[in-house]
Amino acid sequence: MTTQVNDLQEQLEQLRSNAQNAIAQCQNLDDLESLRVNYLGKKGQLSQILRNLGKLGPEERPKIGAIANEIKEAIQNSLQQQRETLQTAQIEAQLQAEALDVTMPGVYRPQGKIHPLNGVIDRIIDIFVGLGYTVASGPEIETDYYNFEALNTPEDHPARDMQDTFYLPGNKLLRTHTSSVQIRYMERHQPPMRVVAPGRVYRRDTVDATHSAVFHQVELLAVDEGLRFTDLKGTIHEFLRQMFGDLPLRFRPSYFPFTEPSAEVDIQWQGDWLEVLGCGMVDPNVLETVGYDSEKYTGFALGLGVERFAMVLHQLDDIRRLYSSDLRFLNQF
Numbered sequence: 122m123t124t125q126v127n128d129l130q131e132q133l134e135q136l137r138s139n140a141q142n143a144i145a146q147c148q149n150l151d152d153l154e155s156l157r158v159n160y161l162g163k164k165g166q167l168s169q170i171l172r173n174l175g176k177l178g179p180e181e182r183p184k185i186g187a188i189a190n191e192i193k194e195a196i197q198n199s200l201q202q203q204r205e206t207l208q209t210a211q212i213e214a215q216l217q218a219e220a221l222d223v224t225m226p227g228v229y230r231p232q233g234k235i236h237p238l239n240g241v242i243d244r245i246i247d248i249f250v251g252l253g254y255t256v257a258s259g260p261e262i263e264t265d266y267y268n269f270e271a272l273n274t275p276e277d278h279p280a281r282d283m284q285d286t287f288y289l290p291g292n293k294l295l296r297t298h299t300s301s302v303q304i305r306y307m308e309r310h311q312p313p314m315r316v317v318a319p320g321r322v323y324r325r326d327t328v329d330a331t332h333s334a335v336f337h338q339v340e341l342l343a344v345d346e347g348l349r350f351t352d353l354k355g356t357i358h359e360f361l362r363q364m365f366g367d368l369p370l371r372f373r374p375s376y377f378p379f380t381e382p383s384a385e386v387d388i389q390w391q392g393d394w395l396e397v398l399g400c401g402m403v404d405p406n407v408l409e410t411v412g413y414d415s416e417k418y419t420g421f422a423l424g425l426g427v428e429r430f431a432m433v434l435h436q437l438d439d440i441r442r443l444y445s446s447d448l449r450f451l452n453q454f
């Protein structure tokens with residue numbers, strides 16, 4: 122074998138080992154492509170070496186050609202292998218970087234709800250609004266006049282004992298019922314009127330499962346020409362029907378200073394008669410007190426306890442749960 126052949130062969134072997142080393146150490150696909158061009162490209166190192174092929178004799182040429190082909194193939198294989206390795210690594214790195222941990226806990230945002238008492242008030246108001254009523258309100262700190270006197274309950278009237286009152290300095294008191302709103306509303310408006318007034322009221326009651334010193338009422342007042350007790354009955358029938366469904370109900374004669382005649386209404390609930398509201402025709406004295414002509418106008422009124430409604434509707438055994446702010450309780454509604 123000529124030295125030229127040996128030389129070429131050696132150069133080729135050297136090329137193979139250089140290329141494969143470089144390829145094995147290559148860490149990214151762009152560099153790998155540069156290596157391919159550098160070694161196997163048209164003007165690459167392999168081509169350069171093979172340019173000397175012409176200097177060989179016809180017998181040696183095929184031999185070197187075969188070796189060159191083998192080396193070319195070997196380098197191509199190495200390139201392909203490294204390419205695959207780098208591509209796999211690249212995909213893996215990308216997956217790692219973009220990974221989404223679906224087991225990661227989300228951000229907890231507690232959601233507020235309507236308190237069961239407000240929910241019941243809303244239902245009551247909605248029914249009366251559907252019957253043409255508007256909503257009115259008045260202060261919780263009242264004077265004796267609005268809470269009692271104007272409601273036909275003068276001092277020393279025995280009916281004052283029906284409601285044990287929290288008195289405040291300066292002749293003020295905490296209203297014992299929402300009936301005071303009747304007077305305040307009538308003072309500022311002229312008939313015809315149909316209003317409901319929800320609100321908080323206060324009594325010196327000992328707190329137990331069915332009593333609270335602070336509780337809620339909804340008051341209703343209608344004044345117009347020609348209103349009669351049958352209008353009151355019809356209104357209450359429709360209200361209780363929407364509230365509780367078609368239950369038996371009864372009107373019991375009763376007494377309130379500001380209504381005449383007066384009645385209390387019971388519904389039959391799970392076998393028992395349950396008192397749900399007080400009502401009556403507005404006493405002419407009350408109408409005269411606010412300057413209405415009681416010969417021309419008549420009115421009817423009612424008052425109900427919201428807690429009682431809530432306890433019946435939600436089957437509660439203790440009124441105090443409504444004031445406890447206990448989320449285990451409140452989350453049920």
Ligand code: DAH
Pocket residue numbers: 297298299300340341377379380399400401402421422423424425
């Ligand atoms: N104010 C009464 C109470 O607190 C309830 C009541 C009864 C209101 C009859 C009324 C009514 O408007 O007509 O017990």
